[in-house]
Amino acid sequence: xRAIKQGxxxxxxxxxxxxxxxLAGSTLAATSRTTxxxxxxxxxxxxxxxxxxxxxxxxxxxxxxxxxxxAATAAYLQSHAARRAGHGFAPWIAVLRSEQxxxxxxxxxxxxxxxxxxxxVIYFLERSCWGRGLASEIVExxxxxxxxxxxxxxxxxxxxxxxTRSVRVLAKAGFERxxxxxxxxxxxxxxxxxxxxxxxxxxxxxxxx
Ligand SMILES: CC(C)(COP(=O)(O)OP(=O)(O)OC[C@H]1O[C@@H](n2cnc3c(N)ncnc32)[C@H](O)[C@@H]1OP(=O)(O)O)[C@@H](O)C(=O)NCCC(=O)NCCS
Numbered sequence: 060x061r062a063i064k065q066g067x068x069x070x071x072x073x074x075x076x077x078x079x080x081x082l083a084g085s086t087l088a089a090t091s092r093t094t095x096x097x098x099x100x101x102x103x104x105x106x107x108x109x110x111x112x113x114x115x116x117x118x119x120x121x122x123x124x125x126x127x128x129x130a131a132t133a134a135y136l137q138s139h140a141a142r143r144a145g146h147g148f149a150p151w152i153a154v155l156r157s158e159q160x161x162x163x164x165x166x167x168x169x170x171x172x173x174x175x176x177x178x179x180v181i182y183f184l185e186r187s188c189w190g191r192g193l194a195s196e197i198v199e200x201x202x203x204x205x206x207x208x209x210x211x212x213x214x215x216x217x218x219x220x221x222x223t224r225s226v227r228v229l230a231k232a233g234f235e236r237x238x239x240x241x242x243x244x245x246x247x248x249x250x251x252x253x254x255x256x257x258x259x260x261x262x263x264x265x266x267x268x
Pocket of ligand 1: 119120121122123181182183184185188189190191192193194195196217218222223224225227228231
């Protein structure tokens with residue numbers, strides 16, 4: 060039977076308290092930040108309806124997690140938020156600043172059932188907002204958090220090969236494809252801190268143009 064990839068599919072187990080102490084003693088990374096078009100902020104209980112409206116769109120979410128009902132979306136969001144204190148991060152609610160409207164969800168994520176995959180980045184956007192670079196803003200904010208504030212060495216990502224938009228988002232951010240994982244029916248991607256820093260330097264000095 061095919062294994063399920065939690066970050067993209069939303070399967071969540073009950074939490075083990077020990078999993079919540081991974082970064083015990085470290086400072087909690089900033090819970091919000093702004094990008095060019097987005098406010099990325101921590102989940103609030105009142106967000107569930109809006110995120111569910113995005114996540115239940117089975118066409119838009121065909122390659123990832125389609126929320127079966129409101130309770131599943133609530134459980135998904137709450138389980139991530141509950142791990143913020145232990146991990147020092149959790150995916151953000153993405154608010155389109157110009158319209159003050161929730162348009163997506165994404166950020167750094169760690170699968171408690173599969174710690175071997177380390178920290179990964181996830182992103183989901185309302186279909187009407189695709190193609191405007193918003194997922195790339197979420198990914199870049201996530202990498203900056205990972206490599207400058209959390210001091211992580213590497214960030215991973217998973218995408219079905221058919222999810223060409225998602226694959227393109229990862230390629231643009233500098234991720235390299237590592238392998239196809241049969242069990243998840245997904246490619247695994249990675250980027251390390253050194254590569255992220257050198258790409259950033261190249262962009263800031265214009266060397267990449
Ligand atoms: C994947 C997803 C987040 C992309 O969001 P987005 O905001 O459109 O992404 P961006 O605009 O930052 O980048 C998309 C890139 O894909 C390109 N693209 C658009 N349609 C494409 C297609 N059919 N095939 C390949 N690339 C495509 C865009 O041109 C853009 O690249 P460019 O900047 O070089 O032109 C969005 O499609 C989504 O929410 N999908 C459903 C959820 C999902 O699958 N999430 C990933 C799994 S965890």
